[in-house]
Amino acid sequence: MALIRPFQNSDTNRLAVAWREHWQTVGPIVSTTSAQLEQAILDKPFFEFDHMLVIEEEGQLVGFSHLQTDPSDDPPIRARIASFCVGQCADRRASAAALLQASIDLSAKAGIREFEVGTVLGDLSGLVGLEPYSGVIGIPDSDHLMVELLTADGFEPRTPMIAMELDLTSFRAPVDRELLLLRRMATIDERPQQLPTEWRAACAHSHFDITEFVVSNRTGQELASATFYLSDRDALVMDRGLLYLANFDSLSGNPLDVDLAAEVRYAVAGSLPSMVQRRFHTVRAIINSEKPSAPARIDFLTRLGFHHVATGSAYHRTL
Known part of the structure; x- marks a missing residue:
């Protein structure tokens, strides 16, 4: 039975595990550590504990969804899932779908009307520089699970980005x-x-x-x-x-x-x-x-x- 709840400080190490496992299913091998995620996400003054949801299976954290509101809105009417990861678990698709829906429900209850998934160039998310792809190309086309879930849930792609090296x-x-x-x-x-x-x-x-x-x-x-x-x-x-x-x-x-x-x-x-x-x-x-x-x-x-x-x-x- 999956459990979705707000982030706790004790979750930090498992966030990094979920991050690495998620991206390994997409293609790139990343070595992101909990210390890197702390500096990029958790240590930022605008990070809010209740805006990060985690999902557990059999008492083990397997994924997370990190929500951010637009700083120019007062009150907030726009929100973004800045990062979304689901690692190895019994049914990745079901867990990812449940976590996505929980994020949408949380935002809707807060009065959010415009909802985005993925951080792109110019967003003030704090993720710039994280692997893979410097954290600014949105949802990679190679992340087939997320692309499939978002498309099925009525999301439309915007702001196409290309990464070159x-x-x-x-x-x-x-x-x-x-x-x-x-x-x-x-x-x-x-x-x-x-x-x-x-x-x-x-x-x-x-x-x-x-x-x-x-x-x-x-x-x-x-x-x-x-x-x-x-x-x-x-x-x-x-x-x-x-x-x-x-x-x-x-x-x-x-x-x-x-x-x-x-x-x-x-x-x-x-x-x-x-x-x-x-x-x-x-x-x-x-x-x-x-x-x-x-x-x-x-x-x-x-x-x-x-x-x-x-x-x-x-x-x-x-x-």
């Missing part, structure tokens, strides 16, 4: 006419960034260091930038050899809908050699494939040596 151990900076010209005509400077000043954003990003590379011409005009997240020296959430390419944009007003401006490509390509010297081994980028600039960005990253890792989406339903 580059192996820096064999990286060589690309050479083309435009980039060669920029090497002679422009400079690229690294600028460590402060955490966001808004409280929720600062808490969600507290396990990161943020650094920005800015391309400027000879007159000092800033042309483009590339922003990376890397693990804080004292944090455990993210692999210290992993870089997360959070953003790369033009600062000169060039549109990115059709093509990616040369200075933007230079901001990314020109920053990576210094990261190789600092012994980072992998760069991960997440692309929102709904945006008009997505094809150009994917094409550029592919030419730079990135390869496709996974796709996923957040799922939405009106309660």
Whole structure:
């Protein structure tokens, strides 16, 4: 007989077991520890005990559902399951379905009307950096159990995301006419960034260091930038050899809908050699494939040596 109840402090170690077992059924082998989950989820000031439900079978925790409300709502009308895992148990589908329904019921009783499942790029969940896929591609398409349950329950996929990775151990900076010209005509400077000043954003990003590379011409005009997240020296959430390419944009007003401006490509390509010297081994980028600039960005990253890792989406339903 399955039991669904709120999270307790004594559940922490079993959360990590459920997390690892769930993702092993999806495909990627992860080694996420209870300490990593504590820093990413439980230690955040906005974590609420009664917003995490766990499911037990025969007295053993086998899964959990972590709910978050939208911080911009007062009172809350939107909620999201930021993370959802069901590990090895007698009937994973039945347990996952019961846990999903309990999460929906809890939200409906609290007056929630817009309900999402899955964290995507830009959400202030605190999960960014967790394996697999840096926690920001929603529900991976390869998570067939969750995709099947959500579709059957009336959820619709939104915000499709694509995860791409580059192996820096064999990286060589690309050479083309435009980039060669920029090497002679422009400079690229690294600028460590402060955490966001808004409280929720600062808490969600507290396990990161943020650094920005800015391309400027000879007159000092800033042309483009590339922003990376890397693990804080004292944090455990993210692999210290992993870089997360959070953003790369033009600062000169060039549109990115059709093509990616040369200075933007230079901001990314020109920053990576210094990261190789600092012994980072992998760069991960997440692309929102709904945006008009997505094809150009994917094409550029592919030419730079990135390869496709996974796709996923957040799922939405009106309660």
